[in-house]
Amino acid sequence: MLKKIVVGSLATILTLSTTLTSFAEIRLPAVFSDNMVLQQQSNVTFWGWSSPGEKIFITTSWNNNTDSVKASASASWKLSVATPAAGGPYTVTLKASNTVVLKNVLIGEVWVCSGQSNMQWSSLNGLPEMDSELPASANSNIRLFQIPQTTSAYPQDNCPGTWQECNPENLKSFSAVAYFFGKKLQEQLNVPIGLVNTSWGGTPAEVWTPKDAVESSPILKAEADKFAKNDWWPVEAGATYNAMIAPITNFNIAGAIWYQGESNTNSASTYDRLMRTLINSWRKAWNKEIPFYYVQIAPFTYGWKNIGMLLREAQTKTLEHPKTGMVVITDLVENIKDIHPRQKKGVGNRLAAWALAETYGKTGFAYKSPLYKNMQVDKNKITVYFDNAEDGLTLKAGDKKATEFYIAGEDKNFLPADVKIENDRVILSNKKIKKPVAARFAFSNTAIGNIFNKAGLPVNPFRTDDWTVDTGKE
Numbered sequence: 001m002l003k004k005i006v007v008g009s010l011a012t013i014l015t016l017s018t019t020l021t022s023f024a025e026i027r028l029p030a031v032f033s034d035n036m037v038l039q040q041q042s043n044v045t046f047w048g049w050s051s052p053g054e055k056i057f058i059t060t061s062w063n064n065n066t067d068s069v070k071a072s073a074s075a076s077w078k079l080s081v082a083t084p085a086a087g088g089p090y091t092v093t094l095k096a097s098n099t100v101v102l103k104n105v106l107i108g109e110v111w112v113c114s115g116q117s118n119m120q121w122s123s124l125n126g127l128p129e130m131d132s133e134l135p136a137s138a139n140s141n142i143r144l145f146q147i148p149q150t151t152s153a154y155p156q157d158n159c160p161g162t163w164q165e166c167n168p169e170n171l172k173s174f175s176a177v178a179y180f181f182g183k184k185l186q187e188q189l190n191v192p193i194g195l196v197n198t199s200w201g202g203t204p205a206e207v208w209t210p211k212d213a214v215e216s217s218p219i220l221k222a223e224a225d226k227f228a229k230n231d232w233w234p235v236e237a238g239a240t241y242n243a244m245i246a247p248i249t250n251f252n253i254a255g256a257i258w259y260q261g262e263s264n265t266n267s268a269s270t271y272d273r274l275m276r277t278l279i280n281s282w283r284k285a286w287n288k289e290i291p292f293y294y295v296q297i298a299p300f301t302y303g304w305k306n307i308g309m310l311l312r313e314a315q316t317k318t319l320e321h322p323k324t325g326m327v328v329i330t331d332l333v334e335n336i337k338d339i340h341p342r343q344k345k346g347v348g349n350r351l352a353a354w355a356l357a358e359t360y361g362k363t364g365f366a367y368k369s370p371l372y373k374n375m376q377v378d379k380n381k382i383t384v385y386f387d388n389a390e391d392g393l394t395l396k397a398g399d400k401k402a403t404e405f406y407i408a409g410e411d412k413n414f415l416p417a418d419v420k421i422e423n424d425r426v427i428l429s430n431k432k433i434k435k436p437v438a439a440r441f442a443f444s445n446t447a448i449g450n451i452f453n454k455a456g457l458p459v460n461p462f463r464t465d466d467w468t469v470d471t472g473k474e
Helices: 002-024 128-136 176-189 211-215 218-224 239-248 262-286 307-318 345-359
Strands: 037-039 043-049 055-060 065-070 076-082 087-095 099-115 139-146 163-166 193-199 255-259 292-295 324-327 371-378 381-387 393-395 405-408 418-422 425-429 438-441 451-453
Touching: 037 193, 043 087, 055 076, 065 076, 099 139, 099 176, 099 239, 128 176, 139 176, 176 193, 176 255, 176 345, 193 239, 211 218, 211 262, 218 262, 239 262, 255 345, 262 292, 262 307, 292 345, 307 324, 324 345, 381 438, 393 418, 405 425
Parallel strands: 037 099, 099 193, 099 255, 139 193, 255 292, 292 324
Antiparallel strands: 043 076, 055 065, 055 087, 087 099, 139 163, 371 381, 381 425, 393 451, 405 438, 418 425
16 A cells, blocks of 8 residues: 555656656747747847846857746746847747757748738639739748737737738738738848738727736717627737737837728717727837828718718828828729728738838838818918828819819809819809808728828818718718
8 A cells, every 4th residue: 555655646746747848948929930920130038037146048040049038936037139130031949847849930021910800801802813923922031920800808828829921821811901012122121021910800909008007098989889799809908918919018119000990980070089098008018119000081971971981080190290201092892882902902002102111221112192281262262282292182083073082162152163273273153152262182981082282192081170060871
């Protein structure tokens, strides 16, 4: 009997020892895997878990330097490593009681791509541009990391996923907008590009914003509390931020692109405040003023008057926030009854143009849509001036007159305007309005204007008044 007890005790000790040894092994978050892209010429943070007090050695093949860090009492560790200019492939070797080797690692530019369904949509959603793109999409200098749709009540430091080289198979389910954005950057910068797609159709912007940031603002909290639960996407503030943004905020990035807003059309009055809060929260989490380029929502029949336009107006206001840029896509819509415009290549390319100009300092091309600047009233005419139209304005090819311009007198009754284009301005009039005081352009849910700058970028919808807008049923 005594012998059995001793043998049993020894077995228990051996089992415990084996268990402790296995738990002591280096573990890394999923964002560190073979095929990953690290941000060039920066300090990138490696982090993970090991046995408390264990020393972890990290060797990078781009300089053969070895750095080390000791795991904390909570069994976690974090270490900053300097990266060189773009290049690769390299290896990163981590050693402690075990050895982990990350292979086929590139150094380049890393971008987070987020939002709702128009960012999420891929070739699986029936996008003709992606169907023609897939056969020739193999490019080992573009790497893809897909974060699955997940929520959490608290911020996480890990998420599922793995880095993959861009090829027809891996690209099938990846964001079309993100891909075209990354492809253009890779072509123009000639460096590896890493794309992290973290998007979820139907989600309001509140779920991508830290809960405490939303709830610290009574205005934002009141709007967030209005969302009704459903079976398809989360509506709780911070739910996707905790699970799909927080886990990668230690991973150094170049910037973020964003395509979202359709699910916030009923709260347009607070959307600018919400987006500034989201952007500031992300920048705080990454500890850097990352550039944030976003897509203005497209014309669509919402069923309630002007709510889409009011959201676009709020998005335009967000342009005043530092290091932001907005892509106008009113001309990339084929069907105003489809909330998912099929033309994603133009969207991605326009986002890339913002990044190339503002983040990477490239010149020689226009990337900003004309924006309303100011107006002057002279008798029965209004002259509207624009920014980003230095080379002049022009009509859509084949069109003979500008549409979607309206003016009103003090009675606030808007009538279609006769339009005369003069270089970077338009002169508006209507014989029935002797003293105009306000002008609007493409100011409705579904309006598609036909006036552009000479670079082919559409004029941003606008209004010069601040009158109450009808949001009743269409």
